[in-house]
Amino acid sequence: MTTQETQPLLRRDGADDSGAPPRRVLVVDDSRMQRRILGASLARWGYAVDEAASGTEALERLRARHFDFVISDWMMPGMNGPDLCRAFRQLPHEDYGYFILLTAKSDKGEVALGLDAGADDFLAKPVSGPELQARMNAGERILRMQGELTEKNRLLGDTLAEIRQLYAALDRDLVEARALQMTLVRDRRIDFGSAEIAFLLRPSGHVGGDLVGCFALPRGRVAFYAIDVSGHGVASAMLAARLAGILGASAPEGNVALQFGRGAKVEPRPPDQVVAGLNRAMLESMEVDQYFTCVFAVADLASGEVSLVQAGHPHPLVLRAGGKVERLGQGGLPVGLLAEAAYECLNVRLSPGDRLLFVSDGLTEAASPTGAELGQEGVERMVACRQALDSPALLEALLQDVQGFAAEADLNDDVSAVIYEFRGHDVVSEK
Numbered sequence: 001m002t003t004q005e006t007q008p009l010l011r012r013d014g015a016d017d018s019g020a021p022p023r024r025v026l027v028v029d030d031s032r033m034q035r036r037i038l039g040a041s042l043a044r045w046g047y048a049v050d051e052a053a054s055g056t057e058a059l060e061r062l063r064a065r066h067f068d069f070v071i072s073d074w075m076m077p078g079m080n081g082p083d084l085c086r087a088f089r090q091l092p093h094e095d096y097g098y099f100i101l102l103t104a105k106s107d108k109g110e111v112a113l114g115l116d117a118g119a120d121d122f123l124a125k126p127v128s129g130p131e132l133q134a135r136m137n138a139g140e141r142i143l144r145m146q147g148e149l150t151e152k153n154r155l156l157g158d159t160l161a162e163i164r165q166l167y168a169a170l171d172r173d174l175v176e177a178r179a180l181q182m183t184l185v186r187d188r189r190i191d192f193g194s195a196e197i198a199f200l201l202r203p204s205g206h207v208g209g210d211l212v213g214c215f216a217l218p219r220g221r222v223a224f225y226a227i228d229v230s231g232h233g234v235a236s237a238m239l240a241a242r243l244a245g246i247l248g249a250s251a252p253e254g255n256v257a258l259q260f261g262r263g264a265k266v267e268p269r270p271p272d273q274v275v276a277g278l279n280r281a282m283l284e285s286m287e288v289d290q291y292f293t294c295v296f297a298v299a300d301l302a303s304g305e306v307s308l309v310q311a312g313h314p315h316p317l318v319l320r321a322g323g324k325v326e327r328l329g330q331g332g333l334p335v336g337l338l339a340e341a342a343y344e345c346l347n348v349r350l351s352p353g354d355r356l357l358f359v360s361d362g363l364t365e366a367a368s369p370t371g372a373e374l375g376q377e378g379v380e381r382m383v384a385c386r387q388a389l390d391s392p393a394l395l396e397a398l399l400q401d402v403q404g405f406a407a408e409a410d411l412n413d414d415v416s417a418v419i420y421e422f423r424g425h426d427v428v429s430e431k
Contacts, residue, residue: 217258229243230292
């Protein structure tokens with residue numbers, strides 16, 4: 001090995017290339033001569049050297065401050081080298097210390113004892129200068145890697161702390177966003193005299209992409225709908241909010257469900273035209289990579305006639321006053337997928353006491369612990385068992401039944417439902 005290869009990692013002036021202070025070394029030996037010999041070599045190589053004449057004295061010094069290296073004799077009166085190493089490893093210093101045992105022992109069992117005590121390296125006595133220098137260089141590499149790892153861990157910790165702060169801020173914003181989203185359905189039960197509408201809306205996360213609502217129309221009619229935007233989270237919630245704005249605007253030019261008729265009189269659009277208009281808006285003006293399923297209905301508050309469009313949403317159900325449950329619709333295409341999609345109206349007549357129910361796939365696609373889906377049939381069976389309840393109570397009971405089926409208090413998808421109940425009295429006059 002050449003002289004250049006055996007040079008220590010520290011310069012003779014005690015500072016490394018980064019300008020850091022010299023490494024501190026504690027030499028522990030009951031022989032004063034041995035301490036002086038080792039100390040002189042280490043000081044010449046740029047280390048800051050301290051000495052201890054026993055293991056007990058060394059431990060006191062190690063408790064008082066951190067040393068980068070400890071070079072200790074194995075055999076000493078009182079506390080020997082392995083015991084000192086074991087005690088050193090138990091000290092609460094953050095930085096690592098490199099421990100070298102000096103020994104005349106070559107027995108494999110003794111070496112294993114030293115390693116088990118926590119020693120990093122061994123030097124045979126009498127100590128050779130070049131061999132000591134090589135051991136110190138090896139220790140320097142270990143300490144440098146440990147220092148780099150510590151710094152990376154510190155940076156990682158700082159980054160994680162910043163991420164936690166960002167997540168906390170985001171969580172607060174999402175809590176506010178959820179509160180705002182829930183205001184889109186301020187009333188869970190709206191009385192129109194001859195009919196009432198009840199709503200259920202439960203996002204699976206902070207915010208969701210389901211939307212339910214209703215609004216009065218001219219000529220004694222009311223529109224009500226259930227919408228399920230594809231995906232989850234903020235993007236779905238934002239699209240749901242945009243749709244709420246389109247369907248909630250009171251001015252005819254802002255609400256896709258309204259139009260000007262003869263003499264500039266405001267008229268309701270048929271449901272198929274409403275859904276077709278939403279489909280055009282999704283593809284031409286909104287420019288989003290999402291779609292949604294829906295059921296949109298217009299009911300005559302006097303006659304019980306309901307005209308509706310099913311666009312990819314689970315089948316609407318008619319709950320007859322006598323207890324029979326009827327399934328409506330053929331499925332239809334979701335809104336926002338195909339420009340050429342066509343939507344057809346389905347007409348149903350409700351008698352007094354009949355109800356019309358829309359549910360989202362958060363209910364029909366709920367899965368049991370074994371993975372079996374509840375399905376449309378499962379929802380129909382649950383509804384049939386709950387028909388004696390009034391509409392708001394029926395919706396809450398249905399949600400609880402589905403949660404029981406899935407064995408989960410929080411379902412994996414947004415849940416929404418609408419019930420329109422026709423009473424057949426308090427006939428509304430034409431506007």
